[in-house]
Structure formats: structure tokens, C-alpha cells
Amino acid sequence: MSTVVGEMDHHDHHHHAPSGITRWLFTTNHKDIGSLYLWFSFIMFLVGGAMAMVIRAELFQPGLQLVEPHFFNQMTTVHGLIMVFGAVMPAFTGLANWMIPMMIGAPDMALPRMNNWSFWILPFAFAILLASLFMEGGGPAFGWTFYAPLSTTYSSDSTALFVFSVHIMGISSIMGAINVIVTIMNMRAPGMTYMKMPLFVWTWFITAFLLIAVMPVLAGAVTMVLTDKYFGTSFFDAAGGGDPVMFQHIFWFFGHPEVYIMILPSFGIVSAIIPAFSRKQLFGYASMVYATAAIAGLSFLVWAHHMFTTGMPVFAELFFMYCTMLISVPTGVKVFNWVATMWRGSITFEPPMMFALAFVILFTIGGFSGLMLAITPVDFQYHDTYFVVAHFHYVLVSGAIFSIMAAAYYWLPKWTGHMYDMGLAKLHFWASLISVNVLFFPMHFAGLAGMPRRIPDYSIQFADINQIVSIGGFAFGLSQLIFLWLVIKCVRGGEKAPAKPWEGAEGLEWTVPSPAPYHTFDTPPEVK
Amino acid sequence: MSTQPSKPDNLKIIRRLLLTVVCMFAFGFALVPLYEVFCDLTGFNGRFTDGQAAANTKAVDTSRTINVQFVTRVNKGMPWGFEPEVRSVRVHPGETKVVNFLARNPTGGNMVAQAIPSVAPGEASLYLNKVECFCFNQQPLAAGTETAMPMQFYLDPEIPEHIHTVTLSYTMYDMTQNMTPDALAAIQPTAE
Amino acid sequence: MSIKLISALVAMAPVAAQARSQLNLTQGVTDISQRVYDLHMTIFYICCVIGVVVFGAMFWSMIRHRKSKGRKPATFHENVKVEIAWTVIPFLILIGMAIPATSTLIAMEDTSEAEVTVLVTGSQWKWHYKYFDTDVEYFSLLATPRQQIENKLDKGENYLLEVDRPLVIPTGKKVRFLITSDDVIHSWWVPDFAVKKDANPGMINEAWTKVDEPGIYRGQCAELCGKDHGFMPVVVIAKEPAEYDAWMAEQVAAKQRAEEEEQRLLAMSMDMDEAMELGERVYVGSCAACHQANGEGIPGVFPALKGSDMALNDMQGHIDIVVNGKTGTSMQAFGNQLTMQEIAAVVTYERNAWGNDTGDLVQAADINAFMNE
Structure with a gap:
């Protein structure tokens, strides 16, 4: 080990990191780019969160108080776009950049220059999207799913900017995915066979293929929206022989794999953390890999479960219902494996573990509501209500976001070289856990009682529930500032972190010192 | 760097992945006629x-x-x-x-x-x-x-x-x- | 930690189980809605049981298998038998769920042999109902006053769930809905019937219901359809067949009377005050959603009428756009939605309100002349 470190010090003398802004602008270092992605995603998380606060403030009471409906629709739309493409996906890409090379014993990502581009085009994409809010007629107001013809004939002129920014996001994601795949295929240290890779690497590997497969379809969909609106085509215009329902088929062909893109890396993270703090090897490693692949494969066969009310023949409804139900089998296998990993382990509850355990429980609750939504006859009642909003926020906020928080708490000492304030981290956890449930759990009831989603005002029977939800929302939003404060504090100083701060942690990333040197594994480690 | 794998190997994968990207982009558009054929065959959506x-x-x-x-x-x-x-x-x-x-x-x-x-x-x-x-x-x-x-x-x-x-x-x-x-x-x- | 989590979960569970009307899915008033409700509860309970087992095992190990209790970790990390078991058992549970789901779905989609057919058309932001085999058709608009929405008046009991002209259907008969849209996608939803179907432009969708209990049933548009998506409720009144027939006869007669009235009104002229008063009423009901009550529209989305060239100068163009609408925009043809007198009044209003002081007074006869030129 010591020789490896000596070797790296030696290298450091030759590759001085440039300082100042140019370091970040021109960097090709996976750790720098990882940090950029993570900071960017956190900023976007706060921006998208601020929009959620506007939404919750308007919905605090029945009646229109703060914003008018057209602006409300822009808020729901841009909140969704930012959280999906600006917060969750870049956060995962940031984690991939930081961790994948270190986990597989590679010196860097395979394509460092492309890595730089794939990050640096992102801020432009979101600058364009946010700028569109200030255009005459406002920004996109048709929901993040931009169903035609609301997004074509009936949208404002900012649609062109929306399309352009989605294209840039797509290009960025595709470049990131190519980088991940090439890195994993070609840069593994000797002895690091596929079936020895950490699950985070595996889940990202599969996610990257999903990205390659579906981001171009999204690009196609937005292109068709653009040409329908501005160049006289009629892909989705019934008048010209097109079909608006076809838009939904194309969109959800992208959209359903997309939701797995946002959850598979979470599975990888949790599969690293639960064994570490249970001091016990992950149960059923191979079945975890196969389950992930099965989920990814099935994700291409279930898209129309988002469209049961569009009017499909019974045979199609049955097909998509059965396929969707089937997804709960591999997902269940994962949850059972995590529980079995904990079983008869030696568990401690550090912040990463707390978030990982909350993930397992809350994600499973989101899975249950997902199973309920899969049942076509009842989906007719749930569809487009707050029940759906509750469902996907359970899997995305207390699922994906909680896993990202868990990852941050797990690897922060490795990134910064400092231990963070455990008290603050626990405060952040409990505040988030309680508020996230106050925020999203009552939404189930609002939806079941009949409150549609994407409405700026509601009938008085929903007033109490919405008030509770809004309070939970404000509390959850504020709780995240604790995390910001904690990270800043940790970057600036703190107790020196050892190479392996967690007793039960496994993996190559813990064999290098903390903070991880600028260059790691210039000489590949030997994996037995 | 000593461990950098041979370039052509990377290029081969990148080329295949880019080809996939292009194909999937085209597939997005191919869904339009495919959808029509599908609707004609099954009566999906009452279009014909x-x-x-x-x-x-x-x-x-x-x-x-x-x-x-x-x-x-x-x-x-x-x-x-x-x-x-x-x-x-x-x-x-x-x-x-x-x-x-x-x-x-x-x-x-x-x-x-x-x-x-x-x-x-x-x-x-x-x-x-x-x-x-x-x-x-x-x-x-x-x-x-x-x-x-x-x-x-x-x-x-x-x-x-x-x-x-x-x-x-x-x-x-x-x-x-x-x-x-x-x-x-x-x-x-x-x-x- | 674990105790708090458990108590949090336990605290939530009874809320979900107890409350029927306020917090749970409605049982509705049809056989289908009852079956849907039963299916919903069945699957919910299955999920609860699975949840208790999984979370129970998890909390058990969180409490019993912690390091602070001096536990040494076990070393097992796979067991093929267990893994096969927890793949196969969920699969069997799923089959158990799929069977009732399939039969309910097939029953829901059987639209054949309906006795009454209603064509339901969504448009921004109202519903239109047309009874097949009759000439009876009308728009159904939100009846909640603007002042309630803007918090200037107390909100009524059916705030945002009330319309000026509800759909009326007979009880005990199978009613088939043909659902379509005039512009963007809407979704026609009445929870008590367990009917939710998208209204797609250029396409018709089918749904049906058979209501046994007379009553008033309320729902909403369920698909984002633009600015006032939250303000286009659905209200259906189910009446006994005899009452329904009487109502239908009354509608037919009323339509006849309205046509005669229209002819009589053509000969009459309004003075400016009458025209402005009626015009404002029509404007608030049909125009203000887009062009706003102050006539300023929403820049870039809905054009302003205040100070616009058309409202100040181009009288024929103004009448034309109100009567015939404008293709490819949200501007509808009001020629068949409003009476000629109403159109005349609203054009007059738009040409004289908000400082558009043209002094133009348009009469129903002018509209008649325009439409029959």
C-alpha cells in the first residue's frame, strides 16, 4: 500500500493541478468533475426546491393567493424538469465520476476530455431553461411530460428554448453514459472481473446502457414537438393525420426506463452501505446483479402503464398491467436481500446507514403504491391524482435523493479528508425523515379522496390535507439547508479522516488515503 | 499513463455506443410508422x-x-x-x-x-x-x-x-x- | 431510532384503514366502482401484510442484531433455496392479484348495449355534452364565482366542483360516454362511477356507467390542459327514468323556445347600458379566463383586448373572430355557443370597456347579417 501512495505522490509533482477558475473550467480529472457535478446538482436541487416551495405556498390554502394559474403550471413543469434532469441525474453522474474509477482501480475515467464537456454543457442547458421563465408568455407550462398538443399548438414561444435545453441535457447524459461504459469495460484493474465489481459499478453500468438506449428517443420526441410547432409537420396533430396519443407512447418509451435510470444507482449505493454498517457481506450478490438487469429489461415493456386512461384495447391494458406487476418480483428480491444482509449482522447506525435504512423502508412504501398503480382498473381512479404524486415522490425523494444523501455521508470523508459533524448529520436525517413523511404521506389520502394533480386551487374538502403537506414541504426544504451547512463545514475543516473511516466498509476506494489524492491508482492495484 | 488501455479498444466501444445512440434516435422516429402499422393491425386507438x-x-x-x-x-x-x-x-x-x-x-x-x-x-x-x-x-x-x-x-x-x-x-x-x-x-x- | 420509526408507521396505519369517505378511495355508486374499491382494498391489505413481514424482519434485526449489543456478524451471504422462495412466492401473490383485476377490467371495458349515449367534448376549459339521437347539447362551465377564487367571498360548499349546467343521466340504465376533445387532451373523471377517460383531439374514446342511486356526482378534469385545468369540473345528476324523460322533454322544448326567442331578439335592439351589462356577464363567463377580467390578456399567450387594434378599429374582424374563432389557437368559434344577442353584447363590451371608448354599439341583427352574408 505504502508503495502505491509513494508512487502517487511522485506523480503529483509532475501534474500540478492548475488553480483558480481555470482548474475547474479545463479539468479532466474525474474527482474534480465529480465534485462539479455534485455541487451543480445540489444547486439545482435548491432551485427546483424553491419552485416546490412556491407550489406548496400557493396550495397552502384553497383559493388563489400568490401566483396565477399560468405561472403555477410553469412552476410544476420546471420543478419536475430541474429535479429529474438537473438534480437527480447529475448527482448520480457526479457519484459515478468520483467513485467508479476508485472502485475499479482505474486512474481516471476513460474519456477525460469528453467528461469535461459533458459537465460543462449542463449549466448552459439549465440557464436556457430558467431564462425561458422570463420570456414573454412565460416558460414551459405543459408539465415535465410535455404532452402534445399542449406543448405544440397551444404552448408559448419559449417551447423552442425548452427543446434546445432538453437536447443539451440529453447530449450531456449520453456522453456521461458512454464514458461510464468505456471506463467499466476497459479500465478495470487486473483481477477485477465483472462479477467482482461493487454493485454501485454494476448498477451504473446497466443504467448507462439504459441512458444510451432512451435519451436519443427523448431527443427524437422533443425534435418532433419542435417541428410540429414551428415547421408544419403533424406527428401529433390529428388535423394532419397525426396522433397526440402517439406522443405519449414515444415519451413513455423513454420515460419509464428513465425512472429506473433514477433509481438503479440508488440500489448500488444502498448495496454498498448496508453491508458496511451491518459488518456482513452483501446477501445474494449475483441475484442482485440479475435483478438489476431484469428490472432494466422489463422497463422497456411497461411504458403504457402511464397511459391506461388514453383508451387502449383490453388486451394491451392487460399486457402492460401484467408486465408492470412482474417488475415487483426483481425489486422485491433486492429488498429481501438487503434485509437478509442485515439479518444477524452487527449493525451500527451512522448517518449513511440511517439514510440507507430510511431508503429501504420508504422506497418499499413507494413500491407498494407502485404495485397498486399497476392494477389497471384501480389505476383509472388513481391516475393523475395526488396518489401518483405521492408515489413518485416516495421513490424519488425518499428513494433516490435519500440514497444520494446516504452516498454523500458515506464518502464525504474520502472526498474532503475530514469527518463531518455527526450531530448535525443526525439532525439533518431526523428532520428530513419526519418532514418528508409529513410532506408526502398525506398526499396519498388527498389523491384517494379525488384531488387531481397539477391544479393551483382545490375544493375545500382537501384544505386540511394540503395544509399539512405544505408544512411538511417547508420543513423538508429548510432541513436541506442543514446539509449545505454541514458540507461546507466539512470541506473547510474538521477531524482528520482515516483512509477507512467506517469499520465494515469494503472496496478499493478505502485503500487510498483520505482525502483521495488528485491521482489515484496510477499503478493498478491487484485484486484477488 | 502506464495503465491507459490501448486506444483502439476504447474507440471500438465508443463507435458501437454512438451507433446505438444514432439508431435509437432513428428508432424514435421509426416509432411513428411502426405505431401506425401497429394500430392498423390491432385497431389500437380506433385509428385506421x-x-x-x-x-x-x-x-x-x-x-x-x-x-x-x-x-x-x-x-x-x-x-x-x-x-x-x-x-x-x-x-x-x-x-x-x-x-x-x-x-x-x-x-x-x-x-x-x-x-x-x-x-x-x-x-x-x-x-x-x-x-x-x-x-x-x-x-x-x-x-x-x-x-x-x-x-x-x-x-x-x-x-x-x-x-x-x-x-x-x-x-x-x-x-x-x-x-x-x-x-x-x-x-x-x-x-x- | 427504530422505536420512533415503528411508532410513526403504527400511527399512520389506522388513519389509512379507518377513514372511508375523507381519506380513502370512494366506494362510488355503481357496481363497477364498488368492485374497483374492493380491488383497491384487497391489494392495499396484501401490501400491508408484506410490509409487516418485511419491515418486521428489518426492525427485528435493527433491534436485535446491533453491534452495541455485542453481536458478532454471521458470515452467510447466499442461500439458493431462500432466494428461489422469495422469487416464487411474490410471483404467486401477483397471480392472485391479477385474476380479480383482469375480470374487473374486462367488465369495465364492455361498452356494448347502452341505452343512452352522450358525446362528451372537452375544450379549454369547459365540457360540452350532446345527447345522441336528440338535438340537446350544451356547454357546462364552472359556476364558482371569481370572487370566491380570489378570496373576496367565502367559499361555498361545492367550491370548484359546481357547474352552471350539469350532465343529466337516467338511473338504472347503461349510459355510454363517447369522449373527445376540441383542443388539447383533457380527461373526464367522475370518481363515484370509477370512470376516467382521456379526451383526445380527433379521436373518440368510450366509457360507460350504470348508476342506481339518484344523486349529484362531482368530478374534475384529470389531465393537465393548460391554464385553467383546475377550473373545469364535471357534475353529473342521475335522475329516475321518469324524471329524466321529463327533463329531456323540457330541454327539447326549451331549445325550441330559445330559437323563437332568438328570432324575436333579432328585431329588438339593446341600448348601451343593457348591452354593456349583458356583455360583461358573457365576457366574465366565456372570455375572461384567457383575456383576463381587465382585458389585458397574458402577454405572449393570450392577446390583450384593451387598446388592441382589432377592438378599436376593425369591427368586422372583431365580429368574425368571436363568431368563427381562429384556427390553430385557443380562440374558439363562439357562433354556436352564444346567442346572437350575447355575441353582440360581448363585442360591444369589448369595444367600450377598459378605456376602449369606441362608442360602437353592436346589435344582434348585425351579427345575424354577418353570419348570413
């Missing part, structure tokens, strides 16, 4: 290619009667009158019927419209054959005139037993803005 069916050579199945309803609509922002001569007809599978649709252009300008059909239940669209229909073509209509447009159809005797009612809907869309002024000016009032 508005092609002309062959003349009816099927035997009439007098043991069953099916109620065929006609729904006509004009798209919003379009002032035409558009009505079927009868609201519904009862037909035996295999029997050929002709129904006239009346269109009236109340405005002071020549207009062109296109009728877009839809069938409910979608499954029935597989068995509805149109020998002749105004919806095959755009309909020009001179200012202030009206016309009767025929639609000749038959139901395939193979139509499933559980279908008792077929609803055929036409929505009239304004196509005037796609026409050149000359073509519009050339529209003559129909003889009727």
Missing part, C-alpha cells in the same frame, strides 16, 4: 388507414344486425356546419350502405377542410371497410355553399359477436391556411 377498401364481395350475414352511429364534429375555430343525413343506421354484416354527410361553409371565403375519422370501439375499426369516402380527400367548399358528401361502407362479416354498436366519428379540420390563394380562388360552387 383511411385507404379505400376493395368492393364488397362478402356474403351478407342476415342473422345479425349492428347499429352504426355517426358522430360529426367540427374543430373549434372552424365555423362549418357538418352533419350526417341520418344519425345511425342498422346494417347486417356484409351489407353495403351509403350515408350522406352534409357540409356547409357559412363564411364569405372559399375554404378547404379535411375530415379525420375515428372508430369506437377501436377493435371495430378492423372490420369497417369504406369503399368510398369523402375523408379520403380534402374537401373544398366555396363561400356560402353546401354539399352532400357520400360515404359507402360495409362491415366485415368476421366482426366479433360481442360488438353490437359501432360509432364512426368524423372531425372536420380547417386546412385553408395550407392552400395557396390561387388554389382557393379556383374553388367552384358544387353543382348541387
Whole structure:
């Protein structure tokens, strides 16, 4: 080990990191780019969160108080776009950049220059999207799913900017995915066979293929929206022989794999953390890999479960219902494996573990509501209500976001070289856990009682529930500032972190010192 | 760096991945014709290619009667009158019927419209054959005139037993803005 | 930690189980809605049982298998039998769920042999109902006053769930809905019937219901359809067949009367005050959603009428756009939605309100002349 470190010090003398802004602008270092992605995603998380606060403030009471409906629709739309493409996906890409090379014993990502581009085009994409809010007629107001013809004939002129920014996001994601795949295929240290890779690497590997497969379809969909609106085509215009329902088929062909893109890396993270703090090897490693692949494969066969009310023949409804139900089998296998990993382990509850355990429980609750939504006859009642909003926020906020928080708490000492304030981290956890449930759990009831989603005002029977939800929302939003404060504090100083701060942690990333040197594994480690 | 794997190897993977990206982008567009084929084969969404069916050579199945309803609509922002001569007809599978649709252009300008059909239940669209229909073509209509447009159809005797009612809907869309002024000016009032 | 989590979950569970009307899915008033409700509860309970087992095992190990209790970790990390078991058992549970789901779905989609057919058309932001086989058709608009929405008046009991003209259907008969749209996608939803179907432009969708209990049933548009998506409720009144027939006869008669009235009104002329008063009423009901009550529209989305060239100068163009609408925009043809007198009044209003002081007074006869020119 010591020789490896000596070797790296030696290298450091030759590759001085440039300082100042140019370091970040021109960097090709996976750790720098990882940090950029993570900071960017956190900023976007706060921006998208601020929009959620506007939404919750308007919905605090029945009646229109703060914003008018057209602006409300822009808020729901841009909140969704930012959280999906600006917060969750870049956060995962940031984690991939930081961790994948270190986990597989590679010196860097395979394509460092492309890595730089794939990050640096992102801020432009979101600058364009946010700028569109200030255009005459406002920004996109048709929901993040931009169903035609609301997004074509009936949208404002900012649609062109929306399309352009989605294209840039797509290009960025595709470049990131190519980088991940090439890195994993070609840069593994000797002895690091596929079936020895950490699950985070595996889940990202599969996610990257999903990205390659579906981001171009999204690009196609937005292109068709653009040409329908501005160049006289009629892909989705019934008048010209097109079909608006076809838009939904194309969109959800992208959209359903997309939701797995946002959850598979979470599975990888949790599969690293639960064994570490249970001091016990992950149960059923191979079945975890196969389950992930099965989920990814099935994700291409279930898209129309988002469209049961569009009017499909019974045979199609049955097909998509059965396929969707089937997804709960591999997902269940994962949850059972995590529980079995904990079983008869030696568990401690550090912040990463707390978030990982909350993930397992809350994600499973989101899975249950997902199973309920899969049942076509009842989906007719749930569809487009707050029940759906509750469902996907359970899997995305207390699922994906909680896993990202868990990852941050797990690897922060490795990134910064400092231990963070455990008290603050626990405060952040409990505040988030309680508020996230106050925020999203009552939404189930609002939806079941009949409150549609994407409405700026509601009938008085929903007033109490919405008030509770809004309070939970404000509390959850504020709780995240604790995390910001904690990270800043940790970057600036703190107790020196050892190479392996967690007793039960496994993996190559813990064999290098903390903070991880600028260059790691210039000489590949030997994996037995 | 010493551990950098050989370049061509990376390039090969990148090339394949980029090819996949291009193919998937093309696939997004290919979904458009694929969707149409799929709809034609399954009656998905009640869409069907508005092609002309062959003349009816099927035997009439007098043991069953099916109620065929006609729904006509004009798209919003379009002032035409558009009505079927009868609201519904009862037909035996295999029997050929002709129904006239009346269109009236109340405005002071020549207009062109296109009728877009839809069938409910979608499954029935597989068995509805149109020998002749105004919806095959755009309909020009001179200012202030009206016309009767025929639609000749038959139901395939193979139509499933559980279908008792077929609803055929036409929505009239304004196509005037796609026409050149000359073509519009050339529209003559129909003889009727 | 674990105790708090458990108590949090336990606290939530009874809320979900107890409350029927306020917090749970409605049982509705039809056989289908009852079956849907039963299916919903069945699957919910199955999920609860699975949840208890999984979370129970998890909390058990969180409490019993912690390091602070001096536990030494076990070393097992796979067991093929267990893994096969927890793949196969969920699969069997799923089959158990799929069977009732399939039969309910097939029943829901059987639209054949309906006795009444209603064509339901969504448009921004109202519903239109047309009874097949009759001439009875009308728009159904939100009836909640603007002042309630803007918090200037107290909100009524059916705030945002009330319309001016509800759909009326007979009880005990199978009613079939043909659902379509005039512009963007809407979704027609009445929870008590368990009917939710998208209204797609250019396409018709089918749904049906058979209501046994007379009553008033309320729902909403369920698909984002633009600015006032939250303000286009659905209200259906189910009446006994005899009452329904009487109502229908009344509608037919009323339509006849309205046509005669229209002819009589053509001969009459309004003075400016009458025209402005009626015009404002029509404007608030039909125009203000887009062009706003102050006539300023929403820049870039809905054009302003205040100070616009058309409202100040181009009288024929103004009448034309109100009567015939504008293709490819949200501007509808009001020629067949409003009476000629109403159109005349609203055009007059738009040409004289908000400082558009043209002094133009349009009469129903002018509209008649325009429409029949």
C-alpha cells in the first residue's frame, strides 16, 4: 500500500493541478468533475426546491393567493424538469465520476476530455431553461411530460428554448453514459472481473446502457414537438393525420426506463452501505446483479402503464398491467436481500446507514403504491391524482435523493479528508425523515379522496390535507439547508479522516488515503 | 499513463455506443410508422388507414344486425356546419350502405377542410371497410355553399359477436391556411 | 431510532384503514366502482401484510442484531433455496392479484348495449355534452364565482366542483360516454362511477356507467390542459327514468323556445347600458379566463383586448373572430355557443370597456347579417 501512495505522490509533482477558475473550467480529472457535478446538482436541487416551495405556498390554502394559474403550471413543469434532469441525474453522474474509477482501480475515467464537456454543457442547458421563465408568455407550462398538443399548438414561444435545453441535457447524459461504459469495460484493474465489481459499478453500468438506449428517443420526441410547432409537420396533430396519443407512447418509451435510470444507482449505493454498517457481506450478490438487469429489461415493456386512461384495447391494458406487476418480483428480491444482509449482522447506525435504512423502508412504501398503480382498473381512479404524486415522490425523494444523501455521508470523508459533524448529520436525517413523511404521506389520502394533480386551487374538502403537506414541504426544504451547512463545514475543516473511516466498509476506494489524492491508482492495484 | 488501455479498444466501444445512440434516435422516429402499422393491425386507438377498401364481395350475414352511429364534429375555430343525413343506421354484416354527410361553409371565403375519422370501439375499426369516402380527400367548399358528401361502407362479416354498436366519428379540420390563394380562388360552387 | 420509526408507521396505519369517505378511495355508486374499491382494498391489505413481514424482519434485526449489543456478524451471504422462495412466492401473490383485476377490467371495458349515449367534448376549459339521437347539447362551465377564487367571498360548499349546467343521466340504465376533445387532451373523471377517460383531439374514446342511486356526482378534469385545468369540473345528476324523460322533454322544448326567442331578439335592439351589462356577464363567463377580467390578456399567450387594434378599429374582424374563432389557437368559434344577442353584447363590451371608448354599439341583427352574408 505504502508503495502505491509513494508512487502517487511522485506523480503529483509532475501534474500540478492548475488553480483558480481555470482548474475547474479545463479539468479532466474525474474527482474534480465529480465534485462539479455534485455541487451543480445540489444547486439545482435548491432551485427546483424553491419552485416546490412556491407550489406548496400557493396550495397552502384553497383559493388563489400568490401566483396565477399560468405561472403555477410553469412552476410544476420546471420543478419536475430541474429535479429529474438537473438534480437527480447529475448527482448520480457526479457519484459515478468520483467513485467508479476508485472502485475499479482505474486512474481516471476513460474519456477525460469528453467528461469535461459533458459537465460543462449542463449549466448552459439549465440557464436556457430558467431564462425561458422570463420570456414573454412565460416558460414551459405543459408539465415535465410535455404532452402534445399542449406543448405544440397551444404552448408559448419559449417551447423552442425548452427543446434546445432538453437536447443539451440529453447530449450531456449520453456522453456521461458512454464514458461510464468505456471506463467499466476497459479500465478495470487486473483481477477485477465483472462479477467482482461493487454493485454501485454494476448498477451504473446497466443504467448507462439504459441512458444510451432512451435519451436519443427523448431527443427524437422533443425534435418532433419542435417541428410540429414551428415547421408544419403533424406527428401529433390529428388535423394532419397525426396522433397526440402517439406522443405519449414515444415519451413513455423513454420515460419509464428513465425512472429506473433514477433509481438503479440508488440500489448500488444502498448495496454498498448496508453491508458496511451491518459488518456482513452483501446477501445474494449475483441475484442482485440479475435483478438489476431484469428490472432494466422489463422497463422497456411497461411504458403504457402511464397511459391506461388514453383508451387502449383490453388486451394491451392487460399486457402492460401484467408486465408492470412482474417488475415487483426483481425489486422485491433486492429488498429481501438487503434485509437478509442485515439479518444477524452487527449493525451500527451512522448517518449513511440511517439514510440507507430510511431508503429501504420508504422506497418499499413507494413500491407498494407502485404495485397498486399497476392494477389497471384501480389505476383509472388513481391516475393523475395526488396518489401518483405521492408515489413518485416516495421513490424519488425518499428513494433516490435519500440514497444520494446516504452516498454523500458515506464518502464525504474520502472526498474532503475530514469527518463531518455527526450531530448535525443526525439532525439533518431526523428532520428530513419526519418532514418528508409529513410532506408526502398525506398526499396519498388527498389523491384517494379525488384531488387531481397539477391544479393551483382545490375544493375545500382537501384544505386540511394540503395544509399539512405544505408544512411538511417547508420543513423538508429548510432541513436541506442543514446539509449545505454541514458540507461546507466539512470541506473547510474538521477531524482528520482515516483512509477507512467506517469499520465494515469494503472496496478499493478505502485503500487510498483520505482525502483521495488528485491521482489515484496510477499503478493498478491487484485484486484477488 | 502506464495503465491507459490501448486506444483502439476504447474507440471500438465508443463507435458501437454512438451507433446505438444514432439508431435509437432513428428508432424514435421509426416509432411513428411502426405505431401506425401497429394500430392498423390491432385497431389500437380506433385509428385506421383511411385507404379505400376493395368492393364488397362478402356474403351478407342476415342473422345479425349492428347499429352504426355517426358522430360529426367540427374543430373549434372552424365555423362549418357538418352533419350526417341520418344519425345511425342498422346494417347486417356484409351489407353495403351509403350515408350522406352534409357540409356547409357559412363564411364569405372559399375554404378547404379535411375530415379525420375515428372508430369506437377501436377493435371495430378492423372490420369497417369504406369503399368510398369523402375523408379520403380534402374537401373544398366555396363561400356560402353546401354539399352532400357520400360515404359507402360495409362491415366485415368476421366482426366479433360481442360488438353490437359501432360509432364512426368524423372531425372536420380547417386546412385553408395550407392552400395557396390561387388554389382557393379556383374553388367552384358544387353543382348541387 | 427504530422505536420512533415503528411508532410513526403504527400511527399512520389506522388513519389509512379507518377513514372511508375523507381519506380513502370512494366506494362510488355503481357496481363497477364498488368492485374497483374492493380491488383497491384487497391489494392495499396484501401490501400491508408484506410490509409487516418485511419491515418486521428489518426492525427485528435493527433491534436485535446491533453491534452495541455485542453481536458478532454471521458470515452467510447466499442461500439458493431462500432466494428461489422469495422469487416464487411474490410471483404467486401477483397471480392472485391479477385474476380479480383482469375480470374487473374486462367488465369495465364492455361498452356494448347502452341505452343512452352522450358525446362528451372537452375544450379549454369547459365540457360540452350532446345527447345522441336528440338535438340537446350544451356547454357546462364552472359556476364558482371569481370572487370566491380570489378570496373576496367565502367559499361555498361545492367550491370548484359546481357547474352552471350539469350532465343529466337516467338511473338504472347503461349510459355510454363517447369522449373527445376540441383542443388539447383533457380527461373526464367522475370518481363515484370509477370512470376516467382521456379526451383526445380527433379521436373518440368510450366509457360507460350504470348508476342506481339518484344523486349529484362531482368530478374534475384529470389531465393537465393548460391554464385553467383546475377550473373545469364535471357534475353529473342521475335522475329516475321518469324524471329524466321529463327533463329531456323540457330541454327539447326549451331549445325550441330559445330559437323563437332568438328570432324575436333579432328585431329588438339593446341600448348601451343593457348591452354593456349583458356583455360583461358573457365576457366574465366565456372570455375572461384567457383575456383576463381587465382585458389585458397574458402577454405572449393570450392577446390583450384593451387598446388592441382589432377592438378599436376593425369591427368586422372583431365580429368574425368571436363568431368563427381562429384556427390553430385557443380562440374558439363562439357562433354556436352564444346567442346572437350575447355575441353582440360581448363585442360591444369589448369595444367600450377598459378605456376602449369606441362608442360602437353592436346589435344582434348585425351579427345575424354577418353570419348570413
